[in-house]
Structures are given as C-alpha cells and as structure tokens.
Amino acid sequence: MDEIRKKFATRAEFLTIYIKEAHPEDEWQMTSNEDQGVCYTQPLTLEDRLFIARDFVERFDYAIPLVIDPMENPAEDAFAAWPERLYVIGVDGRIAYKGEKGPFGFDPDELEAWLETYLQARAGVDRTDSREAEAI
Amino acid sequence: MIGKILGFVVALLILIAACAIFYIGPRNVIGILTYGRQARDGNLQVGDQAPPVTLVALDGATRHPLEEWVGTQPLVLVFGSFT
Numbered sequence: 001m002d003e004i005r006k007k008f009a010t011r012a013e014f015l016t017i018y019i020k021e022a023h024p025e026d027e028w029q030m031t032s033n034e035d036q037g038v039c040y041t042q043p044l045t046l047e048d049r050l051f052i053a054r055d056f057v058e059r060f061d062y063a064i065p066l067v068i069d070p071m072e073n074p075a076e077d078a079f080a081a082w083p084e085r086l087y088v089i090g091v092d093g094r095i096a097y098k099g100e101k102g103p104f105g106f107d108p109d110e111l112e113a114w115l116e117t118y119l120q121a122r123a124g125v126d127r128t129d130s131r132e133a134e135a136i
Numbered sequence: 137m138i139g140k141i142l143g144f145v146v147a148l149l150i151l152i153a154a155c156a157i158f159y160i161g162p163r164n165v166i167g168i169l170t171y172g173r174q175a176r177d178g179n180l181q182v183g184d185q186a187p188p189v190t191l192v193a194l195d196g197a198t199r200h201p202l203e204e205w206v207g208t209q210p211l212v213l214v215f216g217s218f219t
Binding site: 004005008011012015019020021023024027031033038040053054056064067068070075076078081082083086087090091093098102106111115119122 | 193
C-alpha cells in the first residue's frame with residue numbers, strides 16, 4: 001500500500017484505520033501468523049489494541065498515518081471493514097470507492113487503477129473550473 | 137442397483153469434502169464457519185455520506201473525527217489489523 005501512497009502522495013490522502021484483529025490466537029489463528037511470530041489474543045481493552053497497533057507500525061516501519069478504531073468498533077461496523085477493506089472518500093465527504101470485503105476482495109491493484117482514472121478525471125474538472133474562473 | 141449408485145455418490149461426496157477440509161485445513165474450516173460471517177458487504181454505497189466516526193490516535197490520548205481528514209484531497213481509507 002505504501003507504494004501506492006507514494007505514487008499518489010500529492011493528489012490523495014491516505015489513512016489506515018486499525019480495527020479488531022482478524023486472526024488472534026484465541027479465535028481463528030493462522031499458521032502464517034504463527035510462522036511469523038504474530039500471535040496476539042483479541043484485545044479486550046484499548047490499551048491492548050494500541051499495543052498491537054504500535055508493534056505493527058514499528059515492525060514494518062509503517063509510513064501511512066494510522067488511527068485506531070475504538071473498542072466499540074464504530075468504524076469497522078459502519079464501513080463493514082473486517083477483516084480488511086479499502087475505501088476512498090471524496091472531497092465532498094461522500095464514498096467515492098468501495099472495495100470488496102477482504103481478504104479476497106482486498107485489491108490494492110484495483111484501487112490503484114481506480115485512483116489513476118478518478119484523479120485524472122478530477123484534475124480535468126479542476127482545469128475546467130480554473131479556465132471558467134479566469135474567463136469570469 | 138440404485139442403492140449402490142447412491143452409496144457411491146455419497147462416498148464420493150464425503151471423499152471430496154474430506155479432501156477440501158484437508159486442503160483448506162481443519163482450523164481454517166472451523167474459523168470460516170465461526171468467524172467468517174464477520175466479513176459483510178455492508179450497507180454503505182458509493183455516493184453515501186461517509187459515516188461520522190471518531191478514531192483514536194496512536195498515542196492513545198487524543199480522538200479525532202474522520203472528518204478531519206476529509207475535504208482537501210480524496211481520502212484513501214485502509215482498514216485492517218496486524219493479524
């Protein structure tokens with residue numbers, strides 16, 4: 001994802017919303033996580049969730065700004081985001097892109113292609129607006 | 137004769153199911169059945185107003201409404217967790 005962020009850095013904001021664990025060891029543990037030493041129980045407190053999120057950021061030197069969904073999971077609930085998902089919100093505050101639910105629908109390549117088209121179209125609109133403003 | 141065919145079909149289906157469970161992994165089969173339904177399509181649609189959620193900063197001390205990031209440029213949201 002960071003490659004995509006860098007590619008569009010001047011034209012889009014990126015924000016990671018850290019939600020409840022998808023594969024904690026006390027629920028649906030994955031062999032791949034065991035192999036990589038990523039073994040956590042599902043957090044029961046915000047401090048626990050923060051601890052894992054910080055570990056994630058440090059371990060991967062994660063560069064995309066990251067915030068945490070509170071323990072009531074309001075963001076996960078509102079965006080149907082578990083276990084992972086991609087969205088784009090337009091400057092008007094409306095949903096512009098809704099990726100498919102993860103894990104199989106989590107598709108950064110599709111997002112990248114969509115962003116390319118969307119941002120080009122948006123730049124075209126901006127240029128048109130500028131010309132019209134100049135004409136006025 | 138029909139009984140034998142039915143028996144063969146049932147045995148074949150059981151064999152296929154067993155192979156599928158072995159391939160996917162018993163733990164993942166249980167996980168899919170138990171937790172898989174948490175993955176939902178959701179009701180949000182393109183064009184809907186983004187839900188007004190408040191999020192916690194990584195320092196744990198401050199909270200920020202999502203709207204803080206909205207408005208200057210399109211905002212890409214990446215939802216996920218470590219595990």
